[in-house]
Amino acid sequence: MYQTLLTTLDNGIYTITINRPDKLNALNRDVMAELNVVMDEVYQNAAIRSVIITGAGPKAFVAGADISEFTGLAVEEGAQLAAKGQAIFAKIENSPKPVVACVNGFALGGGCELAMSCHFRLASDNAKFGQPEVNLGLIPGYGGTQRLVQLIGKGRAMELLMSASMIDAATALQFGLVNYVVSQEELLPKAVSILDLINSKAPLAIAKCIESANAVFDETKNGYNVEAQAFGYCFGTEDKTEGTTAFLEKRKAIFTGK
Incomplete structure (x- = not known):
């Protein structure tokens, strides 16, 4: 190819x-x-x-x-x-x-x-x-x-x-x-x-870590705002529900990237 x-x-x-x-x-x-x-x-x-x-x-x-x-x-x-x-x-x-x-x-x-x-x-x-x-x-x-x-x-x-x-x-x-x-x-x-x-972690959260860390050096963005929005975004994901539930149930989380 x-x-x-x-x-x-x-x-x-x-x-x-x-x-x-x-x-x-x-x-x-x-x-x-x-x-x-x-x-x-x-x-x-x-x-x-x-x-x-x-x-x-x-x-x-x-x-x-x-x-x-x-x-x-x-x-x-x-x-x-x-x-x-x-x-x-x-x-x-x-x-x-x-x-x-x-x-x-x-x-x-x-x-x-x-x-x-x-x-x-x-x-x-x-x-x-x-x-x-x-x-x-x-x-x-x-x-x-x-x-x-x-x-x-x-x-x-x-x-x-x-x-x-x-x-x-x-x-x-x-x-x-x-x-x-x-x-x-x-x-x-x-x-x-x-x-x-x-790769064993939540893919959407990984993507938001990258986006938020990159915002440090982007003069067009307020990195703290980017982080806060990304943090909020994660609350709407199935992976956040799975991750927090698994933690409370003392088991390993199975993330799907949703």
């Missing part, structure tokens, strides 16, 4: 693997277009409960954008390219189902931006993160300047953005960019164990 992506659905967890290992999984037009389509599938397919995004091969998650596609672009075309990329990554960030990045190797430029658009990140011990765009006379265009500041703070983000320095997995963990660092062999199993736990 996809030319640049491999997809598998196992026990509610949908694994999306960017599959251009000979190009270190660089983001070209085809990859971006297919990421856009595959996220529509995530939104619409009820069998998908949560998502892992990773890269093929042991060397790279995504080593950046395909720079050959940048040559010859005029100012307006560059802005349009960035806007299109931002819209695709916003679709990942705002997914009502959890999306976890499993970073196996290089996550540079657009690859780091892709990882940051996911709800949280796990890294293998050989992972490297960076925004090297200033080396090309450019800046991150797919939301990197915004999300890096959100995730690691302004001072550290400014240094990485302006120096184009790479950080290793241990530093990324210290900075709060990733939640865990594990061996390459443990990377996907660790993500699966976390998502199995999340």
